[in-house]
Amino acid sequence: MTVLDQMEKRPPTLLAPALPDLLVVRAEVDMVLADFLARKAQAAPGPEMTPLFTALSILLDGGKRLRAHLCITGWYAGGGSGEREPVVRVAAALELFQAFALIHDDVMDGSDLRRGRPAAHHALAAAYVTGGGRLRRAAAHGLAAGVLLGDLALTLSDELLLAGPGDEAVRRIRPLLEAMRSQLVYGQYLDLLSTGRPHDDVEAALRIARYKTASYTVEWPLRIGVALAGAGDEVHEACSEFAIPLGEAFQLRDDLLGVFGDPSRTGKPVGDDIREGKATVLMALALRLASAAGRRLLSGSAGNRDLTDADVRRVRDVIEESGARRRVEKMITDLCDAALAVLGGTPFPAPAAEALRQIAGMATVRQS
């Protein structure tokens, strides 16, 4: 039975339930996370574990809950109705999964800030010193503890994810979860291989973006929601069509914010992508479009950890003048339009489509 058949057979109130406001969803997700983490901290072997749970809670305190919103909206888009709680638990688990990804990402990149606060490995290093650890061991301790905290977040994410929705639903979402996880690792590895070696291959940069962010930020959370509702292939396909361009637009916005964003809003120092030498679409376009002198400056700067803020400003100017920034803005608009165009022809209930429009805005027209 297709979703369209289902829609015809359902009474109209069930067909299109009013979707909760994004703020309500956020509150529900946050409550599940707070309650779950409090129980886990209680069950942990002793007060020594407190820094792990504190660092995790602080990290989870920030964030846009984009993946949670997508998961819950996906459930409505797939015709889900009735008790929302099991879906909210899965959505909260996806936020824990995102915490895992961010913690390990920051360890790998040696990033200092995340969501405007010290990255988790820095917080753990500080807790170590406060607890009597030696200063000269603090940095190494922090990185090692960050690896562990990421592992813990992933473990807890699994636990929350599998506990809620029942055997049938778990069987349906498992392949999606597995795809999400392995794609994230592959994307991060592609990113790592190309870091420090920026090039002008836009397609290669887009491929990295697709693996490391696009799918796991938009497509899988949305389709996990759809799978929880038990919807058919047609809805999954429509979701992918909507999600893939939107996910790419999301990463492109991230690339722009990393270079041109306001650090007081992004919560990250500006220029980190340049200092790390990330092979972003923005950098690929700039390398392709800049003058010979500009290209030399870009190639010489990308991957240089010692760039001053003035150096970073010079790189920004070259990117701006090359027209790459404008091109990326245009790509974001086009990708977002392509995603929104899908919504018109989908079998989604109207309130779900409307919510996805809101989320598309949140993902692409943002300053953090």
Add this chain to the structure above:
Amino acid sequence: MTVLDQMEKRPPTLLAPALPDLLVVRAEVDMVLADFLARKAQAAPGPEMTPLFTALSILLDGGKRLRAHLCITGWYAGGGSGEREPVVRVAAALELFQAFALIHDDVMDGSDLRRGRPAAHHALAAAYVTGGGRLRRAAAHGLAAGVLLGDLALTLSDELLLAGPGDEAVRRIRPLLEAMRSQLVYGQYLDLLSTGRPHDDVEAALRIARYKTASYTVEWPLRIGVALAGAGDEVHEACSEFAIPLGEAFQLRDDLLGVFGDPSRTGKPVGDDIREGKATVLMALALRLASAAGRRLLSGSAGNRDLTDADVRRVRDVIEESGARRRVEKMITDLCDAALAVLGGTPFPAPAAEALRQIAGMATVRQS
């Protein structure tokens, strides 16, 4: 219905199936791993992923398959019979879980060797350079890629684990898996907190050993096998009684091998535990039993990465002369005896009990 009831109702051939030889089990587990990894490598996004799968395969090539043996024996101990394949898959997944733990452990400790070969993060650093990566980025790349490879191993472990045994069995083993995972993280964190600060508190050192190794090496793999067989509480309790002392003995043997082992057999450089300043039971006892001069030498050496081999030999001599080595050997014997004594009174089929005796020997009287 208890297992004893079950045993009475079963025909004697099913009651005590002949257990396969350890070598047969190993071959079966290795085949599942090779086949699964080949399929995953095939499905990965491109040839860039090859170093991840190569490093994982090389790591998995070594090892004693202790956890796999315990899982399969647990299944027989719980009265399992019939098609062994789903159990072998879970057992293989536990070896992937162990690979995850080792890879992240080596990243965190900055270890150079594992199972006689370069640690995974070194192998990944080498592959990076071979692939044209810059030498000065190689070490950082290797550590970051090691974090990712550990994440991949955990993800693949989950996938293999949950795919095999069916919904009912998955529901039974899930709490055990969750306990295994979180205990490992907690144990590793306790270990990390105490590293570089060795002390003479034997009980505290034993607690770390219990969390970081004992449970996840013996108790959970064995009980996951028991749960797959669907056995009752009585069998689980007997398994825990057997497993907890054996797991402690296993870690104590590891402590001894780390200081007194033959590197050509352990596959790890001798003295690493001392250079890292691990708060092992062996070190706690030595600090308690040594002369004042010996204690000074131990305190001054533990956690000093620059110790020469001659320095390490002096530390070894102090540990030996203090009587700590002998005491730890005695503890291993006592713990192993305690574990074996449990086997007499258990409801396990005789061949399973016999296999557990063999495994106990393998875990405690080993040179690698």
